């Protein structure tokens with residue numbers, strides 16, 4: 001049995017690269033060659049958990065995340081310019097692709113944290129610091145910071161994990177001016193995102209953003225404040241001291257770790273296919289996040 005081609009050919013585009021859940025193309029110009037000034041970002045319906053891409057896909061996930069990202073770009077437009085050029089894309093990828101300006105990207109993953117969890121919690125537990133920032137004693141999984149902190153990481157090659165980077169290392173990599181601006185914008189994006197999300201019962205624990213540079217100024221690229229780039233938590237269930245329920249992948253992770261799945265996380269084997277009800281409930285969570293945040297109905 002074969003599985004669907006994860007990055008099918010798109011007439012008029014050259015396929016450049018595929019990540020776990022997204023694909024990158026370049027439009028073919030009038031001269032018949034790949035344009036160097038534009039990219040097409042395509043979000044698939046693929047979902048990953050525990051570092052595996054799972055089967056089957058989650059219907060509409062790519063469109064929900066693409067539309068959510070576009071909505072956030074608009075909400076954040078007074079804070080930072082973005083790379084979006086057009087949503088006029090081929091019918092095959094309608095709603096889940098964006099034509100963007102191709103930029104020189106910063107070689108740094110810009111991460112901000114509003115709550116302590118995940119890799120930040122592991123660093124804190126080891127020595128009381130996160131990305132070289134000394135934090136108060138007594139923090140626990142899910143503790144909220146007074147203000148978001150900037151915890152950049154390296155851009156690891158595919159298949160490897162990003163490593164925490166000190167602020168000094170960011171300055172050495174991109175210069176102190178761009179480093180200061182990246183820190184300011186990344187934390188401002190998360191702070192503003194949380195102001196907006198809080199009104200809709202969602203907390204954004206942390207987020208990863210990517211910037212390009214145009215004439216020495218930062219431009220927000222990639223996706224922004226989606227469940228794939230950020231941790232969304234239901235605000236009414238926030239309770240520091242333990243792992244918070246994940247807004248989107250809660251059912252997926254719970255089922256994979258349950259005896260029903262028959263999967264042993266420690267085995268290194270690929271997980272079994274998700275049952276239909278887990279797929280459907282997960283789809284509903286993505287749509288719920290979109291609808292709560294934007295206040296609009298998601299139209300398929």
Ligand code: PZK
Nearest residue numbers: 017018019022023024101102103221222
């Ligand atoms: C760029 N990615 C990650 C995204 C993938 C991989 N505006 C830009 N200019 C230049 N490069 C990028 C962007 C953006 N965004 C983004 N890699 C390069 C990525 C989507 C699908 F497969």
